[in-house]
Amino acid sequence: MEYASGGCLQDLLNNRGYLDMDSVLYYAAEMVCGLQFLHSEGIIHRDFKPENILFSNKGHIKIADFGLAAENVFGNKTISGSIGTLHNMAPEMIQCQIYNSAVDWWAFGIVLCKMATGRSPFYEGRKAEKCIHFILNCQPSYSEQLSTELQDLLEKLLKKKPYKRLGFKGDIRRHPFFKSINWIKVEIQNVEPPFQPEPQPNPDVSIPASALEVLNIDTASTHSYSLQDFTYLSPSWQA
Known part of the structure; x- marks a missing residue:
């Protein structure tokens, strides 16, 4: 993938807190196209x-970092393995159940809520056990000031049961939140992005050894863990 010079969505959220609804709608539509393409492959x-x-120099999004991606998952095929970033993991992944592409639609719901409110709809703290408890047992929480269409979309994306989750079930493009979207134009990037990102300096591509360390979490443990958007790999997957 070519260098995306516009930074990442997390940088934008750090600077702004949350995004205006036009930006949320635009980026959400591009994310839908990106996820649907990946799943079709x-x-x-x-x-x-x-x-x-990530953002290109023109402001379009690019989904990056496929180091944890699973391939050749077509049709009714399922896979297993609790892997990813804990705050964004779907319930079935946390519970070490088999799963499919519905896990990406759960994560999309988390990202969508963060864009619109600046917050996760679940626990945002640093204790793994509390994070797991909220995801498995609590309903998502977000501002009632959000439009009814966006609240409904979040509710449908954050279903605990993956087979009920929009994106995996039903046509997400037909949801009322996206009623103003011209999907053909979005797919060919013929819609003007909400803003032009400032170019980032060329990165230092050297990777320190510390960045390659993997943090292990035992979800059955009663100990408290600190976490800051860490990448999670189930102990059962360790060599």
Whole structure:
């Protein structure tokens, strides 16, 4: 993938807190197109989060970091493995159940809520056990000031049961939140992005050894863990 010089979505959220609704709608539509393309190619991203959503120099999004992606997952095929960033992981992944592309639509719901409100709809703290508890047992929480269409979309994306989750079930493009979207123009990037990102300096591509370390979490443990958007790999997957 070519260098995306516009930074990432997390940088934008750090600077602005949250996005205006026109920007939320625009980026959400591009994300839908991106995820649907990946899934049509049998790819489940499994770590869809603001840090992995980059901007081109023209302001279009690019889904990045496929280091945890699963390939050749077509049709009714399912896979297993609790892997990804804990705050964005779907319930079935946390519970080490088999799953499919519905996990990416759950993560999209988390990202969508963060764009619109600046917050996750679940626990945002640093304790793994509390994060897991909220995802598995609590309903998503977000501002009632959001439009009824957006609230309904979030509710349908954040279904605990993956087979009920919009994106995997039903045509997400037909949801009322996207009623103003011309999907053909979005797919060919013929819609003007909400803003022109400032070019970022060329990155230092050297990778320090510390960046390659993987943090292990035992979800059955009663200990408290600190976490800051870490990448999670189930102990059962360790060599």
